[in-house]
Amino acid sequence: MKKLASVEVLGGGPAGLYTAILLRRMMPHVRLRVTEQNAKGATFGFGVVFSDQALDFLKADDPETHDLVTPAMERWRNMTLNLPAGQVVLDGVGFSAVGRLELIEILRKRAEALGVEIRFSQHIESLDDLDADLIIGADGLNSLVRRSNETGFGVHLDHFSNHFAWFGTERPFDTLTQTFVKTDKGAFNAHHYRFQPDRSTFIVECDEATFKAYGFAGMGEEESARLCEGIFADTLEGAPLITNKSMWRQFPRLWCDKWVSGRHVLLGDAVHTAHFSIGSGTRLAMEDSIALVRALASHDDVDEALAAYQAERQPIAKKIVDAANTSATWYESFASKMDLPPVDFAFDYITRSGRIDMERLRRMAPEFAARYEAEGGRQSTVIADPVAPHVPGAAEIGFDKAAHGNCSNILWDNLERNPRKIAVTGPAGTLTYADLIAEAARWGNAFTTAGLQRGERIAFFIDDTPVYPAAFFGAVRAGFVPVLLNTQTPPDVLNYFLQDTGARIALCEATFLDVFSDDVLKGTSLKTIVVANGAAKGEKQRAASEFLDGHATTLACASTGPDDMAFWMYSSGSTGRPKGIVHLHHDMAYTQASFGRHVLKLTEDDICFSVPKIFFAYGFGNAFTFPFSIGATTVLMPGQPRADAVLETIETFRPTVLFGLPTLYTSLARAESVKRRDLSSLRQSMSAAEVLSQDIYEAWKALTGHGPTEGLGSTELLHIYLSNSLTDHRIGSAGARVPGYEIRLETPDGKVPDAGEEGVMFVRGHSSAPTYWNRPDKTRETMRGDWIYTGDRFIEKDGYYFFQGRADELIKVSGQWVWPLEVERCLNEHPDVHECAVLGHQMEDRRMTLRAVIRLREGKEASPAQSDALRAYVKSRLQPYKYPRIVEFVTELPKTGTGKIDRQAVAAAPVSELEQIVA
Ligand SMILES: Cc1cc2nc3c(=O)[nH]c(=O)nc-3n(C[C@H](O)[C@H](O)[C@H](O)COP(=O)(O)OP(=O)(O)OC[C@H]3O[C@@H](n4cnc5c(N)ncnc54)[C@H](O)[C@@H]3O)c2cc1C
Structure with missing residues (x-):
C-alpha cells in the first residue's frame, strides 16, 4: 500500500477524538475527518473513573492531555464497601473520575483547535459512505466497521449474566463506593462515585433472577430509576436518580482475534470491552489510540504499520481485558458472598x-x-515463590522461571510439536495430543462460562481416565485452581476439603457420586457437581457431556504468572488434619527440568504407566508432567490397582516405563499369573514412597531384567528430590540428590552431622510449595524460609542418603530408644512374613511398647508358636530389647490409595477391630 494520505475516523468517543488529536499532531500532512452520530455536546452515561496507574500512563505518554483532563477530575484515595453487616474501607485503592461528557468535550475542543474536521449528528449506515486510505473504527461496542467484517476480525462476543443500568445522581459521595443491599426479591450492588463536585455516577447491578423478579425488562428508564431510588434510599438520602440512556443492559464480553482487516482498523470498545468495575475501558481506548498513531507515524508502509499496531498492542490489552473479565465474573456471585x-x-x-x-x-x-x-480473616496465606530466583539448584539446571507462566503449556506445546501422537491411552480410551488439547479447551471454556473467577478452586474427585488431564489442563489454562482429591477420602474429610477449598464446582467420577451426600455438602459452597464418565443423578449434578456441550475447542491462556497459584493437593493427614498444599504455575516445569531431565530421561517414544493415581503428587508427575513435557504417551488405568488389572494393562498397552511403589512390586511379583504375563515392553521401573528392600528389587529384576529404581519425594516439593538411577543403584538408599535440589541434614541441636551421624533432612528447590492453605501454624513448621523441613532422618554416605525414620517416630521401650521401622524391616525379611507394620503402642500404665501387625505368606499358619518364632528371630538379629511384645496376625493390612500400608489406620484400630487376630 502507498503512503498514508487520508483517514476517516468513525466515532467521536474517547478513542476517535484522541486518535484524531494524535494524528493531527504527529502526521499533519494526512487528510483527516471524524464522523459522530451524536450531536455536539451529547453523549451517553455519566462519569468514568481512571485508576492511578491509568493516569500515570497518560502523563508519561501525553502530558498535555493529562494536564487538560486532570483539573476537571475528582480524586480520592480509598474505596468504601457498604454491606448490610457493616462498612469496610480499602485504603490505597486510588481513583480519579471525570464526567464522560466533560472528557469528550475537552478532547473535541482540542481536536477542533488543531483543525480536525468533525461531522456531528451524522449516522453512518454503510462503510461505502466513507472514503479514505484508512478507515479507523472507533465506533464503540456496536461498531459498524467490525460488524461489516465479523469473520475477518475474528469476533468473540457474549454477555455477562448480570444486568446493570447506568444512572447519575446529584448526591456527591466521598469516595468510590460500592453498596450491597439485600431485598426480599434478591440482592443489588451500586457502584457510585462523584465525578463533579455536585454529581455522581450511580450504576445499579443485579443478577438475572433478581432482574426478572422485579420485572425490570418491562419498565421504562424512569420507572426503573424510581424503583432503584427506593432500593438505595438509605444511600441516596433522598436524592433522585437521573437518567441518560439508562436502559438495563448486560455487560458485553468482546474480543477480536484480529484488529486489522485490509484498510480497516479497530480500537477501543469496537475491538474489546473491559467491565466497568476495573475502570479501564476509556484508558484502554486512549492507549490503543497512542499505539495506533505511533505505529502509523513510524512506518512508511501502512500495512506494516497496522501489523505492528496489532502485534504490539493486542497482548498488552489482553492482560487488562482478562483482568476485567475476572472482575466481572466476581460480581456474578456477589449475592452468595454477602453473608x-x-x-x-x-x-x-x-x-x-x-x-x-x-x-x-x-x-x-x-x-x-x-x-x-x-479480625482473624479466613485466609492470611502468602502465595509467592518462597525460593529466591538464583539459588544454586536453579542455576545448576539452568531453570528460567519466567518461561513458565502457565503450566498448561506443558500439554499445549504438543499442539505444534506432535498433534497426531497418542497422548493418553488405557482401558478408558485413547486421545491424540490434538484431541486432548481440544477437549481441555472445552473444559476451560465450560468452567469460565459456569461463572468461576480467576484463582477459584475446583474440587477434582475423579479416577484416572482421559477426563483427568483434559479437565485439569483446561482449568489451569483458564486460570482456575484444580484441587486433586484422593477418591478414597472418607465423607467427613471430604466435607472439610470442600469447605477449605471454597469450591463451587466439583468434578466427580460417576462411580463415586454417592459420596456427595447431603452431609458432605453441608456448610460448603458447592453449587454444581459435574459427573465424569457417566450420567447425572441428582439436583446439583450435570453430566460432563452436557457441561461441555457447545464449548469451543480452542482456549486462550489466562494471563497467569509463574508464581501464581496453579493447583493443590492435600497431605495424607498422617499427622493430623490434611493440609492443602498449594503449588504454583512454574512448579511442574521445575520437576521436569530436574528429575525428568536428569534421572528419568524419557524420550518421546516412551509410554509411561503410573499405577499410583494422579491425585498423588508422585502419580501426577509420572502421568502428566514427564510424558507431556516431551510428547510421550501416558497410560491411564481407572479402578483399584489390583495385581491382575495392572499386569493386564501392561500386557495390553505395553508401557516402557512403570511407576509403582514397593507394595505394588511385591504384589505383582507374587501374583499367581505373573509368569504367564508379557512384561517385555518395560525398560525401566521406578519406585518411591517406601523403602525398597533387596528382596523386592531382586524379585522384580528376575521378572523384567531390571530392578525398580528407588527415589524419594514429597507433595510439598511436588516430586522426587533424591533418587538412584538405572545405572547406579544402592539398595537401601533413597538415592542421591537430584540436580536442581539442595539437601542439608541437621542434628537436633542444629549442627551439620558428622560422617555417619544422622540428621533431619531439609530440601530446597523451585518446585517447593509456598504454603499450606489457611494453616499458618503448619506452614511455619514445614516451610522454613525457602527450605522445606521434611521431618525424615537420614544418614549420608558417598552422596547417597539412607532413611532412618521419622524425626518424631522414635519411641522409648524399657528405657531405651527404639525405632519401630528397623524392627519392621527385620520382620519383613523373615521367610514366613508377607508384610507387616510395627508401631509404638501405649499400654494402660502409659508405658510404650512395640506392636507388630503381621500378614503371613500363603500357607503359613498363625499360631502362638509362630509369634514366639518371630520374636526370637528379631532378638537374634537386633538388640534383644527391640523385639515386639505384641504380635498380631491379620489376613489383610489396611492400605492407603497408593497401596501403602496405612499405618494410621493400623494404629487407630484397636486389637479387636483388626481381622482374625490369633495371637
Ligand atoms: C456502565 C459503564 C460504566 C463505565 N465506566 C467506565 C469507567 O469508569 N472508566 C472507564 O475507563 N471506562 C468506563 N466504561 C467504558 C467506557 O465507557 C468505554 O470503554 C469507552 O467509552 C470506549 O471508548 P470508545 O471511544 O472506544 O467508544 P465509545 O465511547 O462508545 O464511542 C464510540 C462513538 O462512536 C459513535 N458511533 C458509533 N457508531 C456510529 C455510526 N455508525 N455513525 C456515527 N457514529 C457512530 C458513538 O455515538 C460514540 O460516540 C464504562 C462503560 C459502561 C457501559
Whole structure:
C-alpha cells in the first residue's frame, strides 16, 4: 500500500477524538475527518473513573492531555464497601473520575483547535459512505466497521449474566463506593462515585433472577430509576436518580482475534470491552489510540504499520481485558458472598483477580490488611515463590522461571510439536495430543462460562481416565485452581476439603457420586457437581457431556504468572488434619527440568504407566508432567490397582516405563499369573514412597531384567528430590540428590552431622510449595524460609542418603530408644512374613511398647508358636530389647490409595477391630 494520505475516523468517543488529536499532531500532512452520530455536546452515561496507574500512563505518554483532563477530575484515595453487616474501607485503592461528557468535550475542543474536521449528528449506515486510505473504527461496542467484517476480525462476543443500568445522581459521595443491599426479591450492588463536585455516577447491578423478579425488562428508564431510588434510599438520602440512556443492559464480553482487516482498523470498545468495575475501558481506548498513531507515524508502509499496531498492542490489552473479565465474573456471585463477615467479603473482593497475596495487600492497603489480620480473616496465606530466583539448584539446571507462566503449556506445546501422537491411552480410551488439547479447551471454556473467577478452586474427585488431564489442563489454562482429591477420602474429610477449598464446582467420577451426600455438602459452597464418565443423578449434578456441550475447542491462556497459584493437593493427614498444599504455575516445569531431565530421561517414544493415581503428587508427575513435557504417551488405568488389572494393562498397552511403589512390586511379583504375563515392553521401573528392600528389587529384576529404581519425594516439593538411577543403584538408599535440589541434614541441636551421624533432612528447590492453605501454624513448621523441613532422618554416605525414620517416630521401650521401622524391616525379611507394620503402642500404665501387625505368606499358619518364632528371630538379629511384645496376625493390612500400608489406620484400630487376630 502507498503512503498514508487520508483517514476517516468513525466515532467521536474517547478513542476517535484522541486518535484524531494524535494524528493531527504527529502526521499533519494526512487528510483527516471524524464522523459522530451524536450531536455536539451529547453523549451517553455519566462519569468514568481512571485508576492511578491509568493516569500515570497518560502523563508519561501525553502530558498535555493529562494536564487538560486532570483539573476537571475528582480524586480520592480509598474505596468504601457498604454491606448490610457493616462498612469496610480499602485504603490505597486510588481513583480519579471525570464526567464522560466533560472528557469528550475537552478532547473535541482540542481536536477542533488543531483543525480536525468533525461531522456531528451524522449516522453512518454503510462503510461505502466513507472514503479514505484508512478507515479507523472507533465506533464503540456496536461498531459498524467490525460488524461489516465479523469473520475477518475474528469476533468473540457474549454477555455477562448480570444486568446493570447506568444512572447519575446529584448526591456527591466521598469516595468510590460500592453498596450491597439485600431485598426480599434478591440482592443489588451500586457502584457510585462523584465525578463533579455536585454529581455522581450511580450504576445499579443485579443478577438475572433478581432482574426478572422485579420485572425490570418491562419498565421504562424512569420507572426503573424510581424503583432503584427506593432500593438505595438509605444511600441516596433522598436524592433522585437521573437518567441518560439508562436502559438495563448486560455487560458485553468482546474480543477480536484480529484488529486489522485490509484498510480497516479497530480500537477501543469496537475491538474489546473491559467491565466497568476495573475502570479501564476509556484508558484502554486512549492507549490503543497512542499505539495506533505511533505505529502509523513510524512506518512508511501502512500495512506494516497496522501489523505492528496489532502485534504490539493486542497482548498488552489482553492482560487488562482478562483482568476485567475476572472482575466481572466476581460480581456474578456477589449475592452468595454477602453473608460473609464484611472483612472477609472485602478480602474476597480485593483478591478476586487471584494475583493479590497477603504481602502485596499489606503494601497496597496497609490499614485494611491490618484490620483483616486483627479480625482473624479466613485466609492470611502468602502465595509467592518462597525460593529466591538464583539459588544454586536453579542455576545448576539452568531453570528460567519466567518461561513458565502457565503450566498448561506443558500439554499445549504438543499442539505444534506432535498433534497426531497418542497422548493418553488405557482401558478408558485413547486421545491424540490434538484431541486432548481440544477437549481441555472445552473444559476451560465450560468452567469460565459456569461463572468461576480467576484463582477459584475446583474440587477434582475423579479416577484416572482421559477426563483427568483434559479437565485439569483446561482449568489451569483458564486460570482456575484444580484441587486433586484422593477418591478414597472418607465423607467427613471430604466435607472439610470442600469447605477449605471454597469450591463451587466439583468434578466427580460417576462411580463415586454417592459420596456427595447431603452431609458432605453441608456448610460448603458447592453449587454444581459435574459427573465424569457417566450420567447425572441428582439436583446439583450435570453430566460432563452436557457441561461441555457447545464449548469451543480452542482456549486462550489466562494471563497467569509463574508464581501464581496453579493447583493443590492435600497431605495424607498422617499427622493430623490434611493440609492443602498449594503449588504454583512454574512448579511442574521445575520437576521436569530436574528429575525428568536428569534421572528419568524419557524420550518421546516412551509410554509411561503410573499405577499410583494422579491425585498423588508422585502419580501426577509420572502421568502428566514427564510424558507431556516431551510428547510421550501416558497410560491411564481407572479402578483399584489390583495385581491382575495392572499386569493386564501392561500386557495390553505395553508401557516402557512403570511407576509403582514397593507394595505394588511385591504384589505383582507374587501374583499367581505373573509368569504367564508379557512384561517385555518395560525398560525401566521406578519406585518411591517406601523403602525398597533387596528382596523386592531382586524379585522384580528376575521378572523384567531390571530392578525398580528407588527415589524419594514429597507433595510439598511436588516430586522426587533424591533418587538412584538405572545405572547406579544402592539398595537401601533413597538415592542421591537430584540436580536442581539442595539437601542439608541437621542434628537436633542444629549442627551439620558428622560422617555417619544422622540428621533431619531439609530440601530446597523451585518446585517447593509456598504454603499450606489457611494453616499458618503448619506452614511455619514445614516451610522454613525457602527450605522445606521434611521431618525424615537420614544418614549420608558417598552422596547417597539412607532413611532412618521419622524425626518424631522414635519411641522409648524399657528405657531405651527404639525405632519401630528397623524392627519392621527385620520382620519383613523373615521367610514366613508377607508384610507387616510395627508401631509404638501405649499400654494402660502409659508405658510404650512395640506392636507388630503381621500378614503371613500363603500357607503359613498363625499360631502362638509362630509369634514366639518371630520374636526370637528379631532378638537374634537386633538388640534383644527391640523385639515386639505384641504380635498380631491379620489376613489383610489396611492400605492407603497408593497401596501403602496405612499405618494410621493400623494404629487407630484397636486389637479387636483388626481381622482374625490369633495371637
Ligand atoms: C456502565 C459503564 C460504566 C463505565 N465506566 C467506565 C469507567 O469508569 N472508566 C472507564 O475507563 N471506562 C468506563 N466504561 C467504558 C467506557 O465507557 C468505554 O470503554 C469507552 O467509552 C470506549 O471508548 P470508545 O471511544 O472506544 O467508544 P465509545 O465511547 O462508545 O464511542 C464510540 C462513538 O462512536 C459513535 N458511533 C458509533 N457508531 C456510529 C455510526 N455508525 N455513525 C456515527 N457514529 C457512530 C458513538 O455515538 C460514540 O460516540 C464504562 C462503560 C459502561 C457501559
